[in-house]
Amino acid sequence: MTYCLGLNLAQGLVMLSDTRTNAGVDNISTFSKMQILEVPGERVICMTTAGNLAITQSAWGYLQEGVTLDGRRQKLADMPNMFQAARLLGAAVREVYEADGKALAAQGIGFDASFLLGGQIGTEAPRLFLVYAAGNFIEATQDTPFLQIGEHKYGKPILDRALNWDTPLMDGVKLALVSMDSTLRSNLTVGMPLDLMTADRDSLHIGRWRRITEDDPYFSMVRQGWSNALRSALVALPAPEWG
Amino acid sequence: MTYCLGLNLAQGLVMLSDTRTNAGVDNISTFSKMQILEVPGERVICMTTAGNLAITQSAWGYLQEGVTLDGRRQKLADMPNMFQAARLLGAAVREVYEADGKALAAQGIGFDASFLLGGQIGTEAPRLFLVYAAGNFIEATQDTPFLQIGEHKYGKPILDRALNWDTPLMDGVKLALVSMDSTLRSNLTVGMPLDLMTADRDSLHIGRWRRITEDDPYFSMVRQGWSNALRSALVALPAPEWG
Structure with missing residues (x-):
């Protein structure tokens, strides 16, 4: 398992991923699930992945090498906008399926992969997509x-309650870290370190990229500070009249 | 689906359940999933249930009518302590399986049921068990x-962060409601109204029982107040130095 989340906010993009891969609980490894393509001033694109690592690494490889879309070989670096980038990733996943799906099925292994693709190209606003194993996709909206x-379940309530499109980018970073921490606490197949990336709207370059390790002082403060804040909020809530 | 939780705290028990049952998203109903047996001064026992309603209602019926345990028919009202009560519920589930499991399997329906059984009998401390469909069970501890x-996933992070065995009973009620609210927001098969029950340690009677409806002013305040508190906590967290 894995946990990755992406935020597309008024001020820009936040992408966060864990790094744990596992084949059973006694076979875990650390692999980055975040890939970045940056051409400063032109485009910044970040992809995070969940599912079978062989599938998701292959898809990223195809995006660099070229994928057949609309009858010709195209690369992620050539895409004119993020919608076409999402289409290309979808096409890449389908090429991986064509190449590997049958052999995986013969071994009883499902074709399990999903992708977040966030970024900004040129003058278009930043966009964020979720691409499925079938190559189809949805896009985040202001709603x-x-x-x-x-x-995704453990980390969703905090986002539902506290995140809006107008949330400032750095509050989005805090929320993403809290959401990840909630997941880390409950699911052993999600693990440190974390990869965090932000891109300020219209900057067209990576704003922040950070490998957050177990001993990261800021993340430690967030973990402890958030638990303390929740306990204080709990005490501050009035007791029921029927109590 | 369903969401029920039970807390066994230093000051006593809190049990909370939703009331939605569904057979597909276009066939939903309201059924209480909470059953209570109270003999004031002697015992107070609360059972909440998830899974197939025919199975869980039958199990409660058997507990009243009598279940074969240790070679003789016994009722929940006769159990000398909560461990024996959990054993009896396990035996009841196995009797339902004997009666209905084969016919369900013939229709392709799994034997899906789980139970929380919390209570106090006589001078023993309050205890809380989770009984599985196979009739085996685990018990909550101070850890x-x-x-x-x-x-269970959406509502777990808040409990992990803020609940301890020493949490006062009414703070436990607030936490249970917040945990339920997080679940209600994300899973359509969990629905209002809610059934809430508390039993103060050594009181041997129901402390509070409340059917919480959509327009319950206290629950509305908890929902809104909690979201506000989280947003305030978020703003109060310092931004990272690398921000």
Whole structure:
């Protein structure tokens, strides 16, 4: 399992992923699930992945090497906008399926993969997509400015309650870290370190990229500070009159 | 689906359940999933249920009518302590399986049921059990003083962060309502109204029982107040130095 989330906010993009891969609980490894393509001043694109690592790494490889879309080989670096980038990723996933799906099925292995693709190209606003294993996709909107892949349930309530499209970017970073922490606490197949990336709207370059390790002082403060804040909020809530 | 949780705290028990049952998203109904047996001064026992309603209602019926345990028919009202009560519920579930399991399997329907059984009998401390469809069970401890059945993921992070065995009973009620609210927001198969029950330690009677409806002013305040508190806590968290 995995947990990745992306926020597309008024001020820009936040992408966060864990790094744990596992084949059973006694076979875990650390792999980054975040890939970034940056051409400063032209485009910044970030992809995070969940599911079978062989599938998701292959899809990223195809995006660099070229994928057949609309009858010709095209690369992620050539895409004129994020919608076409999402289409290309969908086409890449389908090429992986064509190449590997039958052999995986013969071994009883499902074709399990999902992707978040966030970024900004040129003058278009930042956009964020969730691409499924079938190559189809949905896009985040101002109504629902976040998308999640992998183990999404534990980290969703805090986003539902506190995140809006107007949330400032750095508050989005805090919320993403709290959402990830809630997931880390409950699902052993989601693990440290984390990869965090932000891109300020219209900057067209990576704003922040950080590998957050277990001993990261800021993340430690967020974990402890958030638990303390919740306990204080709990005490501050009035007791019921029927109590 | 369903969401029920039970807390066994230093000051006593809190049990909370939703009331939605569904057979597909276009066939939903309201059924209480909470059953209470109270003999004031002697015992107070509360059972909440998830899974197939025919199975769980039958199990409660058997507990009243008598279940074969240790070679003789016994009733919940006769159990000398909560461990024996959990054993009896396990035996009841196995009797339902004997009666209905084969016919359900013939229709392709799994034997899906789980139960929380909390209560206090006589001078023994309050205890809380989770009984599985196979009739086996686990017990809450001071390390993990809460148990959940049904859709447990959305409501778990707040309990992990803020609940301890020493949490005062009324703070436990608030936490249970927040945990339920997080679940209600994300899973359509969990629905209002709610049934809430508390039993103060050593009182041996129902402390509070309340059917909480959509227009309950206290629950509305908790929902709104909690979201406000989270947003305030978020703003109060310092931004990262690398921000």
